[in-house]
Amino acid sequence: MSQPQTIIQGLQLINGQWQAGAGALFQSVDPATSQVIWQGQAADEQQVQQAYQAARTAFYSWSSRPLTERIAIAEAFAEQLRANTEALARTIALDTGKSLWESRTEVAAMIGKIAISVKAHQERTGTVENPMPGARAFIRHKPHGVVAVFGPYNFPGHLPNGHIVPALIAGNTVLFKPSELTPLVAQHTLELWQAAGLPAGVLNLLQGEVATGKAIANLPGIDGLFFTGSSNTGHLLHKQFAGHPGKILALEMGGNNPLIVKDVADVKAAVHDIIQSSFITSGQRCTCARRLFIEQSANGDAILAALVSATKQLAVGAPFAEQQPFYASMISSKAAAGMVKAQADIEALGGVSLVRLTQLDPALGFVTPGIIDVTHAAALPDEEHFGPLLKVYRYSDLHSAIDEANNTSFGLSAGLLADSAADYELFFSRIRAGIVNWNKPITGASSGAPFGGIGASGNHRASAYYAADYCAYPVASVEADKVSLPATLSPGLSL
Numbered sequence: 001m002s003q004p005q006t007i008i009q010g011l012q013l014i015n016g017q018w019q020a021g022a023g024a025l026f027q028s029v030d031p032a033t034s035q036v037i038w039q040g041q042a043a044d045e046q047q048v049q050q051a052y053q054a055a056r057t058a059f060y061s062w063s064s065r066p067l068t069e070r071i072a073i074a075e076a077f078a079e080q081l082r083a084n085t086e087a088l089a090r091t092i093a094l095d096t097g098k099s100l101w102e103s104r105t106e107v108a109a110m111i112g113k114i115a116i117s118v119k120a121h122q123e124r125t126g127t128v129e130n131p132m133p134g135a136r137a138f139i140r141h142k143p144h145g146v147v148a149v150f151g152p153y154n155f156p157g158h159l160p161n162g163h164i165v166p167a168l169i170a171g172n173t174v175l176f177k178p179s180e181l182t183p184l185v186a187q188h189t190l191e192l193w194q195a196a197g198l199p200a201g202v203l204n205l206l207q208g209e210v211a212t213g214k215a216i217a218n219l220p221g222i223d224g225l226f227f228t229g230s231s232n233t234g235h236l237l238h239k240q241f242a243g244h245p246g247k248i249l250a251l252e253m254g255g256n257n258p259l260i261v262k263d264v265a266d267v268k269a270a271v272h273d274i275i276q277s278s279f280i281t282s283g284q285r286c287t288c289a290r291r292l293f294i295e296q297s298a299n300g301d302a303i304l305a306a307l308v309s310a311t312k313q314l315a316v317g318a319p320f321a322e323q324q325p326f327y328a329s330m331i332s333s334k335a336a337a338g339m340v341k342a343q344a345d346i347e348a349l350g351g352v353s354l355v356r357l358t359q360l361d362p363a364l365g366f367v368t369p370g371i372i373d374v375t376h377a378a379a380l381p382d383e384e385h386f387g388p389l390l391k392v393y394r395y396s397d398l399h400s401a402i403d404e405a406n407n408t409s410f411g412l413s414a415g416l417l418a419d420s421a422a423d424y425e426l427f428f429s430r431i432r433a434g435i436v437n438w439n440k441p442i443t444g445a446s447s448g449a450p451f452g453g454i455g456a457s458g459n460h461r462a463s464a465y466y467a468a469d470y471c472a473y474p475v476a477s478v479e480a481d482k483v484s485l486p487a488t489l490s491p492g493l494s495l
């Protein structure tokens with residue numbers, strides 16, 4: 001039996017002051033136990049406005065501080081993360097229902113983000129001086145101003161951090177609205193930023209549900225919005241930003257990601273990569289494989305049989321269990337029930353379950369993984385099912401499998417498991433996605449590379465290593481110490 005948790009009082013951080021929200025009451029529930037762990041009121045419109053004013057006021061002093069000082073504060077934050085790794089990992093596991101081992105890797109990714117963001121800032125948006133006669137030509141970068149960051153629930157520390165750290169290093173000030181499903185992680189993280197010495201107003205925390213998000217996105221003065229979340233919300237924000245070419249909008253959204261398997265000698269290794277791609281974090285990664293293409297062949301049959309057998313044995317268990325599970329709970333009992341419904345909907349269209357996804361307790365977020373053969377199903381809607389449900393398509397020709405893999409409005413990640421380099425060459429040339437892997441899982445993208453998708457997965461503003469690009473705008477300057485006449489005047493001009 002788990003111990004009852006103390007309910008943490010939910011607060012906003014506005015201009016360096018922790019304060020109660022004045023909007024609607026909401027709660028965060030640990031989906032592994034159904035206990036309320038955090039409770040507070042959302043930020044109302046007036047508080048959103050106050051936070052904006054604080055961020056605007058802080059902007060000039062923050063952006064005009066030497067870069068070395070901003071980096072020093074980011075590095076002090078990394079130190080805070082290091083010193084508090086276990087506590088923050090436990091907060092993540094509690095707020096999301098994720099296993100403790102995965103939550104620890106999330107904190108490690110947050111720590112790694114600091115050095116990577118400093119390097120990316122310097123390499124992608126640093127200062128370049130080019131020689132020119134009688135003057136100097138510079139390429140420099142400036143921060144946008146006040147930007148909003150909206151985060152998802154699946155990586156409530158790492159993914160908002162992937163926008164916030166590069167934004168702050170570049171000199172922006174930030175209004176951060178975390179997912180309403182993971183407010184505790186955000187509160188804990190902001191405490192660490194404060195302990196790192198971040199000045200008041202530079203990073204403001206606005207907790208709340210959709211109404212708070214709308215109030216922030218509607219602020220006329222914000223200079224940009226960096227969003228990681230569902231495709232639906234991202235599309236709404238894109239519509240809202242239409243007609244505002246001066247505001248920068250970076251969208252990282254979902255996927256309906258394909259993984260194709262063809263002629264792999266090491267069947268166990270193929271099964272490993274399929275499971276890591278499909279079921280890690282209970283399928284709650286935007287990069288997870290949702291559609292698995294397996295050849296109609298003896299090799300394909302062997303891989304599918306081994307996959308079904310390994311999937312049935314996958315350990316699902318409590319986040320803090322001593323014997324750690326492969327994955328723990330989904331974000332909520334509602335999300336878990338949603339996956340059961342998605343499976344039933346696909347079955348109604350002719351899908352045949354090879355392994356049934358089951359919700360273990362209607363009050364909790366635990367589900368076992370599912371595999372469903374949709375080879376003979378009616379056309380399925382092009383949807384992202386954000387959980388551990390893998391659709392299998394049997395194919396006979398690689399070209400048509402690639403065409404079907406591309407038959408989606410999304411384009412986040414895609415992979416090929418195949419021993420033939422020629423097959424990969426064909427796959428790489430035809431597949432449309434922002435992450436394309438060969439003989440490796442399609443989850444676990446590196447922060448040291450660009451991260452993002454095309455189509456309905458994003459708007460070509462890749463994050464991770466390329467986040468530096470949307471956190472600052474380039475300025476071209478030609479400069480000379482004194483005004484002086486050129487050696488040759490233009491024709492027709494006499495002075």
Ligand SMILES: NC(=O)C1=CN([C@@H]2O[C@H](COP(=O)(O)OP(=O)(O)OC[C@H]3O[C@@H](n4cnc5c(N)ncnc54)[C@H](O)[C@@H]3O)[C@@H](O)[C@H]2O)C=CC1
Nearest residue numbers: 150151152153178179210213214229230233252253254286
């Ligand atoms: N491509 C990527 O980098 C990633 C994408 N995702 C995607 O995120 C989704 C899961 O995250 P969720 O938290 O469910 O996303 P969500 O879209 O429900 O919420 C994301 C954020 O937007 C806010 N929001 C929701 N509706 C809004 C509105 N109308 N106006 C303003 N703000 C609003 C939410 O409160 C939250 O802070 C999945 O679809 C997943 O694929 C998740 C992680 C990474």
Ligand SMILES: O=C(O)CCC(=O)N[C@@H](CCC(=O)O)C(=O)O
Nearest residue numbers: 285286287443444445446447464
């Ligand atoms: O942003 C980064 O630093 C790297 C991207 C990353 O961590 N991706 C993860 C999962 C992101 C998600 O699913 O929400 C991955 O590729 O597994």
